[in-house]
Amino acid sequence: MRTARGFTLLELLVVMAIFAVFALLAYGGLDTVLKSRAQVEEAMEHTAAVQKAYVKLRDDFQQVRNRPVRDGFGDLQPPLRVTRDARVELTRGGWRNPLLLPRPGLERVSYRLDGKQLKRESFRVLDQAQDSKVVELVLFDDVRELRWRFLDEKNREWHETWPPTSASNAPNGATPVPLAVEIKLDSKQWGELTFLFRLGLKEVPTTPAGTPNPGAGGSNKPGQDTNNAPSGGASES
Template structure:
């Protein structure tokens, strides 16, 4: 006569405990992998955002031209001008016109820092009116501070541009190079250095005044090593 055999209560408790330990270890490992993957994806997205911002800035600043423009109040502004709170405004070339609209290939562009964001602004017209509204795009977010510096012809770095107050702002030439320092929450300080333009003429414009002939000047090339 065969006797029935089975697991005792103690053996079942031990087996369940072992399975519980293995399950806990497996869950911890899976959770760690998922968190690491999420962090890597966030880092990749952030790097991609910085790369896109760099390309946008490079395309804008390397296309700077020495053409002054009027603001919304009719005052003549230099081709490149800075203001407080990380504001930079300039005239750039290369504004594509695939539809061949009746407009110029020059564009007025500005960057401003507001509430932790670096915002790009562009206008549909070069000389602004009071009702001219910019097209705004957030270039970067989670920024603590923005600092611009400008390299003049004597290879000295300036905190503002134009470096001095001029009686005729339209005669102000653009800087040789522009440096941007960003203090970012998750990355610390990030430095961008851009060469401005390439052998472009400075174009002081008379804006309708009589006797104002065109005067042009040529900007010197920068060497590869820009030293402050």
């Protein structure tokens, strides 16, 4: 008669210890893979944010148009200017209208540093009223410092504000337009980033009366931006 034979307690403990070691090694490897994946995804998100900010800035500044606007108080403002609170405002073209809404193809855009966020603000209308609503878009987080420089096409000098002080002596009150814009961002994630954009836009031709010439640049062709210039303002060049 054969007696039943099983595992001893010591053998079970040894097997459980071996399985525990394998499980610990497998968990450590899986945890490393998951952490690496999370770091890669975070880096890709930061890279995508920088690329989106760059594309948005590039599109806005390369589409600058010589079209002054009126602010909420009715004062005429130049096509591109730096306000006292370090906000950069500009008029850009190429605003798509796939729904054929009753609005121009030009858009008034501004950039400002709100805390540590670089924000893009835009208006649905060019000539604003006091109750005009603004559309905000956060382009960049963790910005420690933001600096602007504008290249003067005539003197080939860089200015930290625009229009420069010398613009007040321009003939017939013409509003100059910079040749290029340099943007420096100091962020925690990327350090200092420098963007340089050429506007590719000449100054506004003026009439002897000192007002911008509405007919400068020829007549509009199909598909071009509409002007809708304010009274006393300039049309798109």
